[in-house]
Amino acid sequence: MSVSVVSSTKPGGAGVLRVRRTLRAVLPALSLILILLAIWHLNARAISYFGLNLMLNLAVPVALATVGQMFVMASNDLDLSIGTFVGFIGCITATVLHDSPVLGIAIFAGCIVVYALLGALIYLRNLPSIVVTLGMFFVWQGLAILVLPKPGGHAPDWLKALMSLKTPYVPFPVMAAVVIGVVAYVGLMRTSYGAVLRGAGGNAVAVERAGWSMLKVKMILFGLAGFCGVLAGMALIGLTTSADANLGNGYTLLSIAGAILGGGEFTGGRVSPIGSVIGALTLTLAGSLLNFMHISPDWQVAAQGGILIVVLAARVLINRAGSAA
């Protein structure tokens, strides 16, 4: 990975670079289209307003968690706690937010501050993010069980109504995905401070020499991840209508896989907001596809892993072809 996003703005080799970047950018969308075609072939009526609504509504919280993960990955870190964090937010949504909205929102704000402080801790003490967030994984899970020792609670009515919104022509989950992708894209890729945030993962020393506070950058990136986690937890409860302390545990791996599938890298601050959203949609639809194919449940996990490997292999091939040219 010799080419980082920051250095790509330099002139020289621009043509090759552009082709390669276009291919890389198109790859996630291509996998999504392939999966959609396969689903259409197996079960044509799934590709309809009703079908897309059903298949994709659970992708909305996944997409939000994935974008959250992407912000953390932009600074070369990983957030292993996002899954139980989403679960904890879900428990708060179904209990505190339902009964006293003001207190609920205050707790959410507090959670985002905790996330920003984690970013500060990781930066100041130079700790590996994996260790810190793995610890937080258990903290959030413990808090979730404290809030909701057994499954229950109710989603606020406005949230339920929002998540089951019947929008004209285009299903709500598709619209939500577009909005999430565009907002994250504009914020991170099209603003000047967004470039600084991305630079934190690409070349932190350069960013710091240029006079930007790396502490602030880390805190903002982690805070943004916390904000996305809050939205993901709320969206999830809007769909399930009721909470369970273990609701979000699977989201840690899903969010990492989604971000990688969407064109992100573990190092170098290379992330793609729109790709991440597409990655989340692809992973969700892959589950539907495997279900429609009546694949034995024993093989479903392996099949999902297989899709990841195929896409990543394609990406490596594109990178190689690019370097050869």
Next chain:
Amino acid sequence: MRRVIYALLATTAVALASGPARADTKDMRIAFSNNYAGNSWRQAMLKSYGAVADKAVQDKIIGAADVFTTSDKEVPTQAAQLQNLILQGYNAIVINAASPEALNGAVKQACDAGIVVVSFDGIVTEPCAYRIRVDYRALAAKAMDYLATKLPKGGNLLEIRGVAGTSIDDDFHNGTLDGLKKYPQFKVVNSVEGDWDETTAQKAVSTVLPSLPEIVGVVDQGGDGYGAAQAFQNGGRKQPIIIMGNRQDELAWWVQQKKANGYETWSASSAPGVSTMAFWVAQQVLDGRKDIPHDLVDPYLAFTQDTVDAALPKIPVGGVATIEYSQDDAKKIIDDNMKK
């Protein structure tokens, strides 16, 4: 003449009792959404379901009966699975749910799409779904009844609890409390957590045993009886009456002790074959029956001194006793429930 009229009346009565013409279910499809397959109870559940559902398909009672197990125990995965089943146009979904509450959103979507949802074991609280439960409270009370007949003078009991915070553990415990109220000659002198697991139970019982007075009976929740017996044996104590829970190792130990020294006890648990009950309830609802209550109680499966010998060879080693319901069995259980 009178006799003829009676005969006519009788035929009419029979015709009325069998109800209006039923919808035909031979083209309808039932899906089974299962969230976990990783222990002996769940394996037995899937096996029973497969046997009964496949036969129903062969007999052309049902068009198709497919089984879907989620790859992890996560709620969102099962919610997505339910939505995919809705899209595939199944007429009914039988479900063992990952969460009693958090799948309600997806279950409601299925109901709204006109799909019959029948939950069992891991039930869902969404009112539109059917729920088949086992009355563990009655089971535990029945165990106390048994102890009272065997030990009219009463004595000290040891209680082994299940996984804390679950409704099943709560039900068992309340049933035991009911029995203690009814038979004040019994006293629970200690209570340990066995988590329905023989090893955990053995460890827990061994730890407290030296400090306990003579124990005449062990009230437990199944999956822990064999472990308790091992603990009593290793501690050099006289074997009390240990209530068993239909696991193969428990019943095998019981039969062996029975042969050796005439040991007596009683065993009961929920049968994994309750999945087949759920299948038939779904079929009956699809068949146009509107009178089935949404909350059904499935009788537990019990073995006595006389029935245990015959039952043991049928249970696979490491497995649990089960029962596969026929359509008529299921109808009878539904009728019993409606009488209550």
